[in-house]
Amino acid sequence: MRAHLARHARRVLIQHSRSPSCALYSAPTRRRQLIRPIAHGVVSYRTFFDGLFQKAPREVRQPEFEPGWMKIMVWRSRMLDNLRPPPTKELIQCWTIFFNAKLSSRVPLNATQAIQCRRLLDYLLQEISEAPAKTPLKLERKDLNNALTALRTLRPRERTPNHLDLAKSIYSTLNSGALGKQKKGRDTALWAQYIHTICLYGGSKEALEMLHANWDDVIGLAKNGDNLVVPVAQCLAREGCEQELVELLEYAEKNGIPFDKDTQAAIVSFFAQRDQVPETKHWFDKLPASGRRTAEVYPLVATFAVRNNVQEWAVPHFLELGDTKPEKPYWDSLLQAILIMGKGLKQVEAMMSHMADSNGPVKADTSTINGLLRAAVDLKDPMLAEDILSLATEKDLKLDGETYLIQMGLRLEAGYLPGVQAAYKNAKKLEPWHSNPDRWWEYCQLLNQYLSVLCAQKTTDFKLLGEHVSLAEEDQVQLDPQTIATLCIRFLENEQYFDVMDILSVHAFQFSAAEREIVQEAFVKFCLVETSTSRAWSSYQLLRQFFQDLSFEHRVSLMQVFFDRKRPDMASHVFGHMRQHRNSDNHPQLSTYIKFFEGLGQHPDTEALEMVFNMLKMDTTVQPNTRLYTSLIIAHTACDRSLQALDFWSEITSSREGPTYTSLEAIFWALERRPGGSKMAQKVWKRIEKMDVDIPPSVYNAYVGAIAGSAEEQEAQDIILRMGKITGVEPDAMTLGVAYNGFPGQQLQSRFQSWAKMRYPEVWTELEKKGKRMTRDSLCKFKLNRVFKA
Template sequence: MRANLARHGRRLLVCQARTAPSCAVYATPARRRSIAPRPVSYTNFERTFLSGLFQKPPREVRQPEYEPGWLQIMVWRSHMLDNVRPPPRRELFELWKKLMQSKFATGMPLNSTQTLQCRRLLEYLAVVPDKKQDCKMLTLADLTIARQVLLQNEPIERTQHHLDFAKALYTVWLSGDYTKTPKAAEQQWIHLVKAMCLYGGSREALQMLYEKWEQPEYAVYLNQDVHLVETVARGLAREGCEAELVELVEYAENHNVPYDLKIQAVMVEFFAERDRVTETKHWFSKPLSGSIPRAPTYRTVAAFAMRNNLQEWATSIFRELGESQPRKIHWNVLLEGILITGKSLAEVDIVMSHMVDRKGEISPDTSTINGLLRVASTQRNEVLGEDILALAAKRGLAPNGETHLILLGLRLGTSNLVGAREAYNQVRHMRPWTNETKPHLFAEFRKMVNEYLVALAAQKQPDFKLISSMLEAVEEDRMRLEPSTVAALCLRFLENDQHFDVMDILSIYSFLYSESEREVIQTAFVSFCLDPSTSTNRAWGAYQLLHQYFQDTSFERRVELMNAFFQRKRPDMASHVFGHMRAHRNKSFHPKMETYITCLEGIARYPDQDGLDMVHNMLKMDTTLQPSTKLYTALMLAYASCGQPLIALDYWQQITQSREGPSYATLEAIFWTLEKKTGGHTQAREIWDRMERMDLEIPPSVYNAYIGAIAGSGNEKEVRGLIMKMASVVGSEPDAMTLGIAYNSLPGQPLQKGFQEWAKGRYPDIWAELMKVGRRMDEYSLCQFKIERVMKA
């Protein structure tokens, strides 16, 4: 113990004695710390058997969750890409049924990635195999359930993959030998048209409609229960195809399809949303073949009139509606219109007392109140919402589950999270979507839950206990969280170091998303890692989760993350990111020549011997790359930085013997390497003499590196001469970088002191500029200017 203490004490004294006086002011003084007396510790005897018996078990990592059959379908696809024997056809048929039955039962739509792979699987199963193999073929039930999932489940994404899948289903049905029921061909054509309109192919569906318009067997579906004209018109409106939409409606009128309530609703909504006053008035006032417009159309007109200062026009419309003694659903929207157009709730109360239809007096009910509350929610007017609730209480109308659902939206719109919590609890208790007539309320509730979770995550001090309880309820209700919601929650969990919660939420939801939806979460994780305010420890934890759950993270983002860890001065972490790219099973994610060079340049700037060995070993095993001067230069820089200049010189020899030869960056690198090698000035002069004989145009950066190589061997007087004749060699005077490189390279305090006195007298302005950079002491207690000397290959 005494010898060890003496050894460390001597090392401390030697370091203090070698400290340069000119640099002592830049050294951080050691702070005096009061050493508190160590408390007396008493030995605490424990029964280790019992303590281990009652110890809380470690938390288990939740396994990723996939929809039935989906994981096996992805495995099948990977086998096909790798030219590996796929699973038996009977097994693939079962996987198809499992996935489609699960989608049909849960109401979850096919995302774009699932649609792409299901189309490929459909085309694979539709091919007639060899007679010697299993000849099981797709049945009509297999096609029907897939079509039902495509048409009946409300889509979240509308992509070309969905359109291709719908066309593939139609093609397989046409080419198969299925039971031909009456009008089967027409029915399958109708399904295709609906799918095209639902997923963004309305223009193509319109052409299909025109082609069949004159055929009697198809014309009957244009304006009956199927009403294909409205279906195509709604699709065109959704896609913003104004010219085609107007043309379709005019064409329909000229070909015995009247302008009715359904088409009016599409046209008025399309132009009202765009605040097109003339067109909206035209399509609303256009004569109808039937009764008065739909209630939602009146609601659209009221909001449109309020935005465009057309209250008088809307008031006359609603007055005419009230005088016609309409049904109760129209009276409800009339009351909503009064509020939307800026009238007071007192006027609503007066009109509410005079509602009559052709059968007699009409009394308001809870649905009436809910309609008024939706107006307050849209306007984000919490005071109006409270007044409406008071009006309901005065009339003896009790709120129902839908009322609390609307209140939840109102509270979220006004950032009243306390009131939102109460409304949320009421909605979950009453569950209004269980009513057979209102299953659509579940989708509305799902949207609000996502908004609520995002709002909770955005708080300065989130209530993580409430968030966790809500996530449990979301899982219990089998509710889908949006990718943006998952991203927001994961970031807050990461900021709070709750990695297990991040893993849980990613295990449940990340594998349910499509490729484009997964990119939303990836972007959030990458931004978190790249944010300078994020600690390195948390950035590394986020990257590990990203690597674990998102193997499809793009190559460009991986390179960006690698560079970010180099900037954090963690070459070990950056090397691991590089290693993950090299180990990826997809060859498109493997490092390219530029990636190797970038990584080696990073190691050259922030030395890491273990990382260099790993990257170099991977380079040796990479048969896809042909070494180049730039790659050898990067290796030279990396090895020189890691204290192995002799190995770096081996690459200089390979460069000089190659057909490509050295570049200016290589020359700068070799001089930088010789600066770090004992006696490197001799070889540096030889290289310089060769350059002079070749009459090369020398850039200042190469000349500065040569000065550093000469200074590295202690030739201080020769360095002075090189600096003074710099203008005649490179055509520019020395700058602060030149003096800083020379000073930093000199191996000793006396040499540095002498150079400082000379430079300060010879180049006072440049030296003053250099002094602004600041100095520090290196591991050898030598003064070093804090110049940024970035070496590139």
Template sequence: MRANLARHGRRLLVCQARTAPSCALYAAPARRRPIIQRPVTHINFERTFLGGLFQRPPREVRQPEYEPGWLQIMVWRSRMLENVRPPPRGELLDAWKKLMQSKINTKLPLNATQALQCRRLLEYLADPENADDKKLSAIHLSMTRQVLLEIDPVERTHHHLDLAKSLHSVWTAGNFPSNRANPVVFQWASLVKAMSLYGGSREAAQMLYEKWEQSDYFDCITQDDRLLEVVAKGLAREGCETELLKLVEYAETHNVPYNARIQYIMVQFFAEQDRVTETRYWFNKPLMSGNIQAHVYRVLAPFAMRNNLQEWATSLFLKLGESQPWKKYWNVLLQAILITRKSLAEVDTMMSHMVDSDGEISPDIHMINGLLRVATEQRDAALGEDILALAAKRGLAPNGETHLILLNLWLEADNLIGAREAYNQTRHIQPWANESKPHLFGEFRTAVNKYLVALAAQKQPDFKFISSVLETVEEDQMRLEPATVAALCLRFLENDQHFDVMDILSIYSFLYSEAERETVQNAFVSFCLDRNTSTNRAWGAYQLLHQFFQDTSFERRVSLMNVFFERRRPDMASHVFGHMRAHRNKSYHPTIDTYITCLEGFARYPDQEGLEMVHNMLKMDVSLQPSTKLYTALMLAYTGCGQPLIALDYWTQITQSREGPSYATLQAMFWTLEKKSGGHKQAREVWDKIERMDLEVPPSVYNAYIGAIAGSGNEKEVRSLIMGMASVVGSEPDAMTLGITYNALPGQQLQRGFQEWAKGRYQDAWTELMKVGRRMDEYSLCQFKIERIMKA
């Protein structure tokens, strides 16, 4: 007879009543189902063929979208890792060209992962051992250089630096035609620019020092490419103060005077850090060439406000206005006046007195736009309204850039109604179509990302409008930031719009680098781990995560497996484990600790089918060596799933192994015998061996032994074991001891008698036990809700 059947029959014999009086409150009363008279139905015959013919087809799942050529490059990399034949060189060169051309057309930068794989492919294509009739050309290299230098980067990583260095090495080592007068100097200058752009400014500065004395290179440094300013900007961006000061000092002592462009870099660097002494020093330092740039005054205005230098700044602005500067200076001067908390009326008055060397200057919409940018920085919607009123008074109609600035202003002010109108106007006019202002598209892209996040953050999002915005984003080939995609996906998941989530991930997830993909992954994982998320939605989110993010880290997968166990869904947890085991990358395969964690989960939340699946995977995993801890976990899992006889087989294997049992194994063994019919006999045998070996027994093992004796209904023996507990383990029985014993007793009468005894002899421990509450099990027996966590 099977163990669980025997145990069930034994419980029925011991139980004398269906419900224990002490647990009457926990028993669910039987409910009578109301008798509902069913209406008479008439059979209607329909033409099912025509019904199926005109039935609306289900929505198709959008296929993942990759940039042209990128999938072929990833296939090449996969084949190289698997040591199989790579694609032909002609296909790889064509894929390279398609990817770079796509980048140039869409203005999407190379992400870190693409830079890494492109560098590896470039080195592979340039290797003479892999050469054939298809060779790299100057077109391939020049397109890559254009992508690196002419598209504003989103990420600045060492992978980009490595690609730039490899590109320079391949170009200088090969015989590629060039229309440049001095191609060697040109390639060197390109490398310096790339180093400064992607976080290698220190190394770029050293490259300048090495070539400073050579005339051809000196012209690139100071005139043609202005590499001195490029490197200085890079050092300032990276916060390399010592190297920046050294470079400027070196330039002054080597025939490069302090000019207006260097002044702007230095003033901005120190002003952003609110370092007053250094900022004023570099501003007051005499220029050897050029005039102070208008941007310098724009930087000084907020700097003065943050550091209570309004009087000093005002004197500079008055001096500038008295000098009758050009129009671009007046534009900045008006903004500076507004930043220093002057009234808009003063700005209006100054607009009427603007003159330069050619005469009076009339205000235009560009000046209004500059003032609106100040209102946006200050998040002052009221000021923005006043500026618009000023423009209307002067007869200045807003243009596309005005609406773009208003979009940012309303977003800063949390005015989504105004933002919607500004968004529609901006997209209709498309101010970036003007050849003189293509940078506005990047500003619009940033604003749209922020707008989508704000729309998703509403308590009741307008999902229909969000979908329409996403359609226009796709039409414009606009890049959504990972944080934007994450926010949108979470709101769609909360609204059970899984197809919309799949559409977004199909379009954007494969455009991101590994680091950017982690941002989206973190959002999905957090959604699954959130206890406020329903199990159904958590499982749906995990399925999407598994489908689109095969690179989800091993640690995240383990945490997802654990959370489904905690949600009491071992079937879902076993699927997560199975996905780990089936992953093509062996680094994602479960370790022995993962197996143990999973088996411990089955011990707490039984699932026979899942246990069999995981155990079969374990049998086929030749990379693991069985251990006592693993066998103990198997004992726990099979015991929890109601198969103590199978669990005992692993006890035999543990006792015959060189490692032998541990305290956790003894605890698992006694728990198994508690669940087995007649297990008290073997429990006494094991305990006798423990006593003969004079082992120091922890309370957890002793509690498990008491549970094994109680499981066979030996209440009197259990009482004596509990009373002698202090002499064995050195501590008195606690609430856990009493709870394990009570739960293990197989009958209401036995439980009632033990309760009366324990309540009188161990009143404090019993009072503590009563706080945890009770429930009814499948055999109509009371069970204390004690947290008896079994670990291997």
């Protein structure tokens, strides 16, 4: 009855012209009969008005794709299915629209977009080369330049080989002449842009080779203010290439490019982060050609000095900087360094009064306070941060948006959520990211952390959480996949399914395949651990609708989850969705059919058996073997179809592979549940004896059950007595329990109980500990854990 209700449960259909397929949401629930109150005619039911004024169902958001991206995905899908792709002109237009939208929205390319765009570019170039002269196709150079600009200027969230391959394809196309006439010689500006781009995505080794091969161009660009040694050095440092980094800086200095302050910052940061003391000292002591280090390197060196107890080496450098009367950014960095070195805020305040540059005294301002606050962040000292804010108030320094962003980070670290909320409101009001892109990145990271912390609260304020999710959407903040996963699971636990659908509609289709897997993992884990079957089923429905790319392994594990929950009807739906999937990689395999039929052996369902068995008969990719036939015997026997189970035994005995121990156990179980099955069981047993093979206790127990199932009391007792000689193992609780459960009448069971108690008293005592249950035929049976495997 439960299975029937699950299949025909009420579905909530959101009918809207803009709603996607994922707007269909259904959750199988038990239908309960409504009990109307006895009102003796006093209460009238105004069904017409109730329907007229009923609140409309909530609208589900349409999945949001970036402009042009959906057409690219349609092209890729048709290519995989060997169908006619969209017209090439439309695809060229989609390329243009997609990258123009990227530059406008400032949303970086994810790994999936990078690989599909590279494939699309290869396809377009082939189509352009094969196009007839009468109808020429053309991809503009500016469109490829826009793509390269997007790769370079948009701060990446992922740095993958796919991005690198796309950059290489674009650059080689621009230099190949495939787009028509081009200037003679190499475009130095384009070459420099390419170097910058591949350095963002791990192409340091290739960039290094290109520098050495075109060193004259490197020198020329450096004279014009674009020192390519800097991005290559930063990339080598990021990838941990110590030897190549040192050799590059030494080579550059010997071959016409002076030691630069930015390259010094890169190599000092590299060694300082690894606590390599001699190397850090060497490269920091070495002055750049300009005679001045970068301001940002001083706080970094201060942290390194404290961590490695080399303050005596670092302090003279800080004193030397103060004596040169540097510009204000250096004073701000110096104050941070002093604070990190362990000096108190009073000493920092005293130094503020002595700040001066070549033009006279330098006054502290908001940026000075922000620098000190960042030092407090590095020290993880919230109390110091509050003292710094008090100092700002004393000096009448106005706080800006960056200050509130730093406050957010500090208070998140301290776990003071009211303070985080206040700082968040002030930061949103001032919006410091409009003037500095780095602040936008910082804001996005802090908001992700804040949402994760809100989700982690024991008593979650779902109203506040929903408001912040909406505000993040208004600001077009790209939430991290881990944040999205956490939000969805929290809303699923609270049964806010529409909120989950809205979140997934906005964010799920913006992620790469690797990022989507993070969200999928969270949903699958929720289905595994959630105690409520209804919630687990609802989670699966959302997972299926929004993540068609859900892996085959996850689908199989979800099928098993619903078997474990004793819901074979739900497991059959999961199996059916696999069978209907457009991607053949997600179709059920031989092992999947076996696992499903084994599940039905534990939790039978006739309708599920018929549905999947029909699928098997239509599936030409599956070649039946003994394991599959055994699983079919198990499933049909559990569903009270032991006659059909015998047909599969015939298939096994006539096959080249032949029977196995598990198939013998399965057929004996089928004969146990079939009237008169003992005759065939004895024939099978005689064939086994002729083969002269070792008999496992599990097979022998099944044979005992087959004999007992035909009410042959004396024969069953004799077989039990001979068990020790045949198997080498004496009867145990399972042997006696199988025999007792197999007898089809109370009198037979009673007589067998008396005999077993007398013959095997200790084993029977152990059996009775398992407890009993009442069947539909009013027979008592022991609770035996008989699990049949193929």
